[in-house]
Amino acid sequence: MTVQDREVEELDRPRVLAADTGVEVRISHLAKRFGSHSVLTDVNLDIRPGEFVAIVGHSGCGKSTLLRLISGLDVPSEGGIIVDREPVTRQLAEARIMFQDARLLPWRRVLENVGIGLHGQWKAAALEALDQVGLADRAGDWPAVLSGGQRQRVALARALVSRPKLLLLDEPLGALDALTRLDMQRLVEQVWSQQKFTAILVTHDVGEAVALADWVVVLERGTVPLVQKIEQRRPRVRGDARLGVIEGEILARLLEGNR
């Protein structure tokens, strides 16, 4: 089933979605050092509930580190992160991460992978999440027989099933081919607009960032030299001229910073 089919189907079928709203994320004077090596020096960001923020930058600029700090997987060296007025001191229960590789458990069937960490009547919820990404018919398969794109869809379903208030995307589409990636971008945008969680996407693909995000944050040498607001209405058309101009500006900024 393609994404377009799904969108049509959404209209016929009333969804019983809780009006979950995302969390607010405030990052102030954040720094992270590994030994003497400084990865983040001074990062300040305010992300409002339900916003979609993309972080772009060269590889090794600290994008993934920033994501790990926000999720509470790592501890900052200086500064702090405040999520819904609570400082992050340990792993966030309301956050889920999508990794670059799907990280499915190969010894669990697709449905059990989606239901990981759930208790009680988890099967119905897991199946609904699988349905949401268009893979309900693969519930009984082993992950090994799925394609790369399908695995990432399962990973997305797994992230969504617990109704996270914050979804952190660590280059989850980086390893996919161009067409599959476009499909996945649409899917991510669609579930984000339905479930209204706060989304933070780390990517090296500026086009992807511009297409999906409310804000594009450029991360460079551990700081944020540029925050670009993207005002275009959704759904955004691929190849839109104004988006292209913004993309060009951000790319120019990135290349210039590399010099």
Added chain:
Amino acid sequence: MAYREEASNVLKKADSRTIRSLLPWVLPVCLLLIWQTATHSGLISTRVLPAPGDVLAVAIRMAATGELFRHIAVSSARAAAGFALGGAVGFVLGLLNGVSNTAARLLNSSFQMIRNVPHLALIPLFILWFGIDERAKLYLVALGVFFPIYLNTYHGVRTVEAGLIEMGRVYGLTRAELFRQVIFPGALPSILVGVRFALGITWLTLIVAETISASSGIGYMTMNAREFLQTDVVVLGILIYALLGKLADVATVWVEKRCLGWHPAFSVEGAVSGAETR
């Protein structure tokens, strides 16, 4: 026409499957035939190697008196007890060292050092410590089994993908759930390799232990037969060891297939869908 073609295709497929399943038997049957011909024609003296028929006869005779089964039962019980003891200790310590860095630092290098001592070299010491009763044999088998199980469990736990463990933490698994759902299944293929090695070592150790000091068991049976120049009984004992070893191996393969169905290399479903992975 189409139906006929299909039917003949099905027949061909069934034929090739029968041939495939018969293939492993070709070599043993040929050896048996050569053996029978060589002894029958007098090429090999029956005092050196008895004819297969004689071995079969002695097997039937000893089975009739129940002596054969008594020896097999005694040896199997020893093997099972030694395997269970050594396997359990190896498994627990392998897990402990796999999960805890402190435990690994404390124990692993010593284990790796002891591992290089051939455990059969300890037979004189074990006889001095435990006498020639069951305990010496039990501990010797357990010691032999300990290392492959320990090493493969330790290695298996250590090589579980770090990304999966991180994922489990992010997705809210408790420590117990993380172990049960991620670490143990991830280590299982390696642990089962250890089990196969350990089974081989079990029989090897048992043969040696039983030939040195025992009053029952297959090893004792063959040593006793040697005293009386009963080559047929000696050969029978060797064949029984081979058979028991093979049985144990078949059992592990069965367990592997059941527990590792997810693994492309063991997948039953994959084999049906035509992938020649094995």
